[in-house]
Each structure stands twice: as C-alpha cells, then as structure tokens.
Amino acid sequence: MEATRVSQPSVTARPAGSSLRNPLALRDFRLLWIGQSASSLGDQFMMIALPWFVLQLTGDPLALGITLALQGIPRALFMLLGGAITDRVPSRTVMLVSDLIRLAITALMAVLMFAGQVQMWMLYAGALIFGLVSGFFTPAATAIVPRLVDKENLQAANGIFQGSAQLSVFVGPLLAGGLIALFSNGASADAPATFTGITLCVIVDALSFLASVLTLWMMRSQPLPCASEPAKGVRSVLASIREGLGSVWRDPMLRMILVLIAGMSLLFTGPLLVGIPVLANERLPEGAAAYGLLMSGYAGGNILGYLLSSTLRTRRVGIIGPLLMAIFGVAAVLFGLSASTWLDVAVLVLLGAGTGYLAIIFITWLQTHTPEDMLGRMMSLVLFFVNGLVPVSQALSGAIIKLSLSGLFVGAGASMLLLSLCAGANRQVRALEL
Known part of the structure; x- marks a missing residue:
C-alpha cells in the first residue's frame, strides 16, 4: 500500500485541556497502550528469568555478561537504521513484524x-x-504515538505510555522473582531447583508478545508522510540516516536538546545502576532490603512524574527543564552524603519524579518540533544517545567508585548543576515552548 502524506494524525478533535482520559478515548492509541503495557510487563519477566537461567545453567558471570552484551550492543547500533526504516514503512508494520519474530524466539x-x-x-x-x-x-x-494522537493530547499520551512501562518495571520483577522462588523451594545441593519457574516466566513473556501482536493487528493502518524522494535500496537508507544526522546538526535547538539528553544520561545512568547497590551494601544498615527500597522509590517516583506530566501541562520547557536539572544536581549531592535509608529513598522518589516529568516534556517537544517524515530517525537518534552512553557511564562510575563512593554522586550532582546553568544561560533554550 502506498503511503500518503498527512499533516496531522487522523483523529477526532477533542476539547482543549489535556487529560488522562482524552488519549485513551482514541481507539488505536487505546489498543497500542493495552498491547504495549502487556508486552512491557512480559519484558520484565524475561529480564529476571534470562540472567537467572544463565547463572543457574553455567554458574559463570562471564557467560551472563556475553549474553547481555549480545542483546544490548546490537540494539543500540541498529537504532539509527531502525529509525530510517520507520520513516519509510508504517510504524505499526515495523512493530508487528518485530514482535512476531520475538514471539517466535x-x-x-x-x-x-x-x-x-x-x-x-x-x-x-x-x-x-x-x-x-x-x-x-x-x-x-516511539514514533507511532504522535501519529496516533493530536498535538493537544500528545503530552498526556506520552505520560500514559511511559507511565505504564515504568509501572511494569516496578511490578514485573517482583512477580517474576516470586514465580521463580515459588518453584525453587526446597532446592539444595543434592536436589537443585528445576527450571520450572524460569520457564513459566519465559511463557509469560511469549504471551505478552502475542497480546502485542493481536492489538497491533487490530489497529487501523496509520498514514505515513512520504520522504521527498521515494529512494530505495541500502544506499538510500544510509543516505536517509545521513540526512537525519545532518538535519539535527543544522538545527541548533535540536542539537541542544540532544546534548542535554546525552549529558543527563551520562551523568545519571551509571551512578544509579552502579552506585546505588554499592551504597546500599556499604553504607546502609538494611543492606539488600535497602537496595530494594531505593530502586522501588526511584521507579515509584518515575511513575509519579509520568502521571504529573499527563495532568499538569507546561509550555515553558526552556524554564522548567534547567530548573529541574538544577534540583537533580542538588539531590544527587545530598544522596551521596547521606547515610539515612529513608532520606535516600525520599531523594530518589524526588529524582524519579523529576526525571520522569522532564523525559516526557523533552520527548513531546521533540515529537512536535520534528518534521513528520523525520520522526523515526529523530527518536532513534535520541534512543541511540541514551542507550549508547549506558556502558560508558557505567564504566566511568565503576572507576570513580574505587576512589570515592561519595565522590561519584557529588561529582555527578555538581556536573548536573553546571549543565543546568549552561542550559539556563542560553537564550534560545529559555525560549523553548511546547
């Protein structure tokens, strides 16, 4: 079917005032949300089951590292190509084929x-x-949401979409861990646990992909804006990627937003993933229990931030963004100096809420200020920066922790404060509006 250019998603106009109810009144977005919520929950079952299975099967952490690397590195590298394909093929089709393959696996x-x-x-x-x-x-x-929802409801739709995913992160590991533990009772050196619980987790993930496939199949095909030239072949796709990179580089505001996103990813991802478990183990009396509380606090804060972004709409992105980044910096410093579990939990709830809220308004700004035929490439570039910088941030955090645990968080917080000051001092950034 030949794609047709459109200027706005084909949706019914809604009254002004974004709310949680408005996007869910749209049939295709509702189907997308149901299917992807199920799929996100299933992903969490697999994220717990796969590492546990590899360790039970081999007892070798290196085997686990190789498995995760084989999954993570290609995902980051192929996102730019995936974005280029998404700008040529309907997003629904790309998602449907991808989930059929993952269902089979x-x-x-x-x-x-x-x-x-x-x-x-x-x-x-x-x-x-x-x-x-x-x-x-x-x-x-990521690119399909603005093609399903009108601009007035886009921020609320992003909040619903991301909030459901974060809720899965909060709930899924608990359910998966409980399911595995349920079938591990009575295991010993003489009678090791079977893989029943792990197998059931994988089945749950497979069923979640089936739910995604069915809901995507039920959606109506969305019109896709055409590229200026109907290029074909590998060379044209590579040229499309170069076009996307060039477009971002020539736009100072897009470039600035991507720099801010990359900076926050680099400064916070490593300290959160590497620093928090070390801090819980070395500094907090509750140990592993404290680690669970801290991660739950951050995930719960994320959910709160996504919900707030769906109900409290802001236009002054250029003001609220640097302000929240400054608050993140101060919170990170407090976290690094604190030895109180509950103070640390409170700080992480604040951080989670702020990062969740800021992520939604940044994503919404990018979606509304990117040409429709560039959406896939733009969002893939954002995801490439975020995912590609994760191992860099983790490696740097691991090296800094050997010198000073407090120094990791204080340094990250001070750097975030500096980044927020640079952003706030930029007149073009301050003028950003949704």
Missing part, C-alpha cells in the same frame, strides 16, 4: 527449556536476534 526458548535441551549457543543466538530486532522496534514504538 520466546516460544521456541520456552519449548527448549521445558524439554531441557537449552545450550548456551542457543541463548547467545537468541539474545543477538532479540537485540537486532529491538533496534528496529524501539524507534517505531
């Missing part, structure tokens, strides 16, 4: 686990294919 993995026939090379191959497919799926999933 997870179903096959569940069958092999049930039969006790899994070998590590199979897991490596599955992780690699998963990573490649996710590189195409993720930009499409």
Whole structure:
C-alpha cells in the first residue's frame, strides 16, 4: 500500500485541556497502550528469568555478561537504521513484524527449556536476534504515538505510555522473582531447583508478545508522510540516516536538546545502576532490603512524574527543564552524603519524579518540533544517545567508585548543576515552548 502524506494524525478533535482520559478515548492509541503495557510487563519477566537461567545453567558471570552484551550492543547500533526504516514503512508494520519474530524466539526458548535441551549457543543466538530486532522496534514504538494522537493530547499520551512501562518495571520483577522462588523451594545441593519457574516466566513473556501482536493487528493502518524522494535500496537508507544526522546538526535547538539528553544520561545512568547497590551494601544498615527500597522509590517516583506530566501541562520547557536539572544536581549531592535509608529513598522518589516529568516534556517537544517524515530517525537518534552512553557511564562510575563512593554522586550532582546553568544561560533554550 502506498503511503500518503498527512499533516496531522487522523483523529477526532477533542476539547482543549489535556487529560488522562482524552488519549485513551482514541481507539488505536487505546489498543497500542493495552498491547504495549502487556508486552512491557512480559519484558520484565524475561529480564529476571534470562540472567537467572544463565547463572543457574553455567554458574559463570562471564557467560551472563556475553549474553547481555549480545542483546544490548546490537540494539543500540541498529537504532539509527531502525529509525530510517520507520520513516519509510508504517510504524505499526515495523512493530508487528518485530514482535512476531520475538514471539517466535520466546516460544521456541520456552519449548527448549521445558524439554531441557537449552545450550548456551542457543541463548547467545537468541539474545543477538532479540537485540537486532529491538533496534528496529524501539524507534517505531516511539514514533507511532504522535501519529496516533493530536498535538493537544500528545503530552498526556506520552505520560500514559511511559507511565505504564515504568509501572511494569516496578511490578514485573517482583512477580517474576516470586514465580521463580515459588518453584525453587526446597532446592539444595543434592536436589537443585528445576527450571520450572524460569520457564513459566519465559511463557509469560511469549504471551505478552502475542497480546502485542493481536492489538497491533487490530489497529487501523496509520498514514505515513512520504520522504521527498521515494529512494530505495541500502544506499538510500544510509543516505536517509545521513540526512537525519545532518538535519539535527543544522538545527541548533535540536542539537541542544540532544546534548542535554546525552549529558543527563551520562551523568545519571551509571551512578544509579552502579552506585546505588554499592551504597546500599556499604553504607546502609538494611543492606539488600535497602537496595530494594531505593530502586522501588526511584521507579515509584518515575511513575509519579509520568502521571504529573499527563495532568499538569507546561509550555515553558526552556524554564522548567534547567530548573529541574538544577534540583537533580542538588539531590544527587545530598544522596551521596547521606547515610539515612529513608532520606535516600525520599531523594530518589524526588529524582524519579523529576526525571520522569522532564523525559516526557523533552520527548513531546521533540515529537512536535520534528518534521513528520523525520520522526523515526529523530527518536532513534535520541534512543541511540541514551542507550549508547549506558556502558560508558557505567564504566566511568565503576572507576570513580574505587576512589570515592561519595565522590561519584557529588561529582555527578555538581556536573548536573553546571549543565543546568549552561542550559539556563542560553537564550534560545529559555525560549523553548511546547
């Protein structure tokens, strides 16, 4: 079917005033939300089951590292290509094909686990294919929302979409861990635990992909804006990627937003993923329990931030953005100097709420200020910066922690304050509006 250019998504006009109810009144967005909420929950089951299975199967942390790397690196590398494809093929089609492939992989993995026939090379191959497919799926999933929802309801729609995903992050690991533990009772050196609980987690993930496939299938095809030239072939796709990169580089505001997103990812991802477990282990008396509280606090704050972004609409992105970044900096310094579990939890709730809110308004600004035929490439570029900087931030955090745990958070907070001051001092940034 040939794509047709459109200026706005084909949706019914709604009264002014964004609310949680408005986007969900749109049939296609409601189907997308239901399917992706189920899929996000299933992803959390797999995120717990796969590492646990690899460790139970091999007892080798290196094997786990290789498995995760085979999944994570291709996902980051192929996002730019996925964004270019998304600007040529309807996002729904890209998502549907991607989820059909992932459904097949997870179903096959569940069958092999049930039969006790899994070998590590199979897991490596599955992780690699998963990573490649996710590189195409993720930009499409991000670009489809503004093609389903009118501009007035876009911020609320993003809040609902991201909030549901974060709720899955909050709930999913608890359910998956409980399911695995349920079938591990009574395990010992003489009678090791079976893989029943892990297999059930994989089945849950497969069923969640099935739910996503069904809801995507039920959606009506969305019109896709055409590129200026109907280019074909590998060279045209590469040229499309270069066009997207060039477009961002020539636009000072897009460039600035991406720099801010990259800076926040670099400064906060490593300290959160590497620093928090070390801090809980070395400084807080509750140990592992404190670690769980801290991560739950951050995830809960994220959910609050997403909900607030759906109900409290702001136009002055250029004012609220640098202000929130400054608050993040102060909070990070307090977190690094505190030895109180509950103060640390409170700080992480604040950080989670602020980052969740800021993420939605930044994403909404990018979606509303990017030409429709560039949406896939733009969102893939954002995701490339965020995902690509994760290992860099983790490596730097691990090195700094060896010198000083407090120094990691104080340094990250001070750097965030400096970044917020630079952003706030820029007249063009201050003028940013939704």
